[in-house]
Amino acid sequence: MLPYKSLIQIDRKSPVTLYIQVCNVFIALITKGMLQPSDLLPSSRVLATLIGINRNTVKLAYEELISQGWAESLGRKGVFVISKLPALSKTKPSETSKPKSDNSGEAFRWTNKFKNATPSENLQKTTLAIDDGFPDVRLAPIDQLMREYRSLSRKFYGRNFLKYGSAKGSEHLRISIGNYLSTSRGLGVAAENMVITKGSQMGIYLAAQLLLDLSDTVAVGVSNYGFADDTFRHAGANLLRIPVDGKGMDVDYLEEALRHKKIKAVYIVPHHHFPTTVTMSMERRLKLLNLAKEYHFAIIEDDYDFDFHYENKPYLPLASIDHHQSVIYIGSISKTFAPALRIGFMTGPPAFVEAAASLRQLIDKQGDTPLEEAFAVLFNNGEMDRHFRKSLKIYKQRRNIFCQILKSDFNEVIEFKTPEGGLAVWANFDKKIDLLKMSENASRKGLYIANGSFYKNESFVTNALRMGFASLEENKMVEALGILKKVVR
């Protein structure tokens, strides 16, 4: 007899009735092959004693097994696993098997239509990190957000926000963000022309899926945000790499390419280019807009970094100049607040925004309305403004200190320009430093720092890293760079 006492674990607090729990264990034993066709099940009296439940519960379980076709009662002989059980393959549960890099040997086939980028860093368990340029989550007015969130759920009308809503997201939040875009960057956008996304990544994804068909061409920087590259590849597109210099993407090079090739979309992070933190010049912005009109391509303007500009002269987004003709404008609240609260937005030509909302329904129906409503309150009561102002001030101080230390302590190994904005320094390491080893050695000393592979691609080889300063308080910054100094020596 099988060791039923240990095999059948009863959970009396479960909403599943006891007899169904017992029944389910038997089905599992049968389908795993531990009980074979025609095997005798223990008598209800024996099993009841073994696992400490009422005998009638066991009888109910057996009746259920019989009615579902897993067992048969042969009168006085007892209850048996059904003799003509359909052949089910008997393998171990998958927990014990390892994932493979391809899926040969699996029961069915699937495709990765994209090359895997380095998986995102899970920073929830690190205590000291020089990251890619992430915000300091301790600065976010999270408690105010949660207070609003909770307060909404207690109000009668707030309960309605728990029902299905619009795929475009909370109307209140779209209005609030619209107002913010208007004052901060002269971008006039009506609520119905905006879709709330889960961070800027979902904006890139929606744009890619709508704009790009199989074998279409999208122009991107020679150096570029790796997850954008992957998102375009996943949509089936080919990447055309355009050089990027100190003034952003080289639009003359792009113009030359346009003469020979149909390009469906151009992806830019004008403010500030990822990973090199360069700001695109106004001259190039205007030329790019004119090229878009001449050659009928879409500009995907990923402006997640707009809010962090320290020299007090952020250029207007291309979208503000374009008035929703050629530009799809993508922004992020996650990046200014907390990465694990996924809120962003996308605006563009009205019909495009409608199509994006339809597609978004297929992806995840809609966003979390109560969270969106809570953010709307924070925009409306000035909390977000205070947060932007406060964090901008703190990040500027941190940038200055960080760059000072880099200059004084890493002068021989790191070459960089102080970034005008954003949350990271683009640090070119001396050739003699092996970034892979540096990252490993730092990790052993308790410091997370990337190994640089995320910033490379098939046409961009570099020995550089983004070094995020924004999430580091001054003492942590000193500690982190102190460890790094020992590692690179």
Next chain:
Amino acid sequence: MLPYKSLIQIDRKSPVTLYIQVCNVFIALITKGMLQPSDLLPSSRVLATLIGINRNTVKLAYEELISQGWAESLGRKGVFVISKLPALSKTKPSETSKPKSDNSGEAFRWTNKFKNATPSENLQKTTLAIDDGFPDVRLAPIDQLMREYRSLSRKFYGRNFLKYGSAKGSEHLRISIGNYLSTSRGLGVAAENMVITKGSQMGIYLAAQLLLDLSDTVAVGVSNYGFADDTFRHAGANLLRIPVDGKGMDVDYLEEALRHKKIKAVYIVPHHHFPTTVTMSMERRLKLLNLAKEYHFAIIEDDYDFDFHYENKPYLPLASIDHHQSVIYIGSISKTFAPALRIGFMTGPPAFVEAAASLRQLIDKQGDTPLEEAFAVLFNNGEMDRHFRKSLKIYKQRRNIFCQILKSDFNEVIEFKTPEGGLAVWANFDKKIDLLKMSENASRKGLYIANGSFYKNESFVTNALRMGFASLEENKMVEALGILKKVVR
């Protein structure tokens, strides 16, 4: 001179400095064509008085305009819009233009790779609705959830959940849901073999994108969940419709089709079929599993409705019998809790789950960790169990009352079977009733009810509706059906 006083609205609470606000308004006027090349700007003294700001602020704004290349100073003559402004097309901002059904006339082209399903109903503003079968959001322990959510954000370690985390979702929640799946349905799944999704819709989307390439075939019911159909079409697949009867999908028909055609995946809602609420028989479940092994296709098992089964005999999911070989198992917490809080899960072969997590990174990086962590607490402290038990009891009562009223008051116009589970009745209306008109007339009397178009497709013509009973308290149910009775008379 332009009416600057009304055109230039200053927001003194904005984090954007005043002079940048003024500068941005001028750029907008220039790019919209309201200010033309070589137009004279008002003197700083005049403008300062007009809009009530310091003259030096205006001067700073003009300097900024000049440095960005929008304006030029001609000594004592004043500041002018630059004469050699690149030609920018001058159209009205898009707020005033209407979205079109196609995008002819737009500056660039995009594609809807899918036919639009009826947009989801926005139920956040309705007060009385017979819906598609949605939960009663007032039953959800939302306040407990929010309390945990807020409490997490106040704890030191809770703050870490605001940083970037795993694309698979909160590990705590994966463990909690794993435990729940094990006791409720004998499905053994390790945390690393599960990805937390934004509701079951995202599970369907991820599975579709990974399994289906252009022109692949996916088998679905003749009647089927419209958003699943659209999601498969969006992935480029062709639908093969398989008949569905009182025992679920006709697997003999499917077997015949498999002899002639390569089928990559089969989508089923075994428990209970959408829209007809039928439960798939155990015999067919086992046969389908065997066919999957023989013909190497994937089964997408959408089991969002498992938790609502009133006859106390829910069949085991196919996934529980299959042990992660051929079945991708999709479930929802949103459907049992609150639709606007998007939480669901997907399990499957380990390598498939890894691929799904990689793809998920491209879509929206990850879920909202704090919300996921709060749900994990509710699973662990028994709150979710209590909720499941309580709502099951209430929904069963509501189903019984609803069906009683349908029998007594709608006997001549509606034919239906009392559903064994789920949150809706599949109501076949008499041919003489025009559902479009019925829906419109009900709407005029303050009752939302669907017009039936969502349940039809190119091969399924019906005069039936899903009538959700779960979200209606008894007095509302009487009110709603009272209105409907008047409408169909």
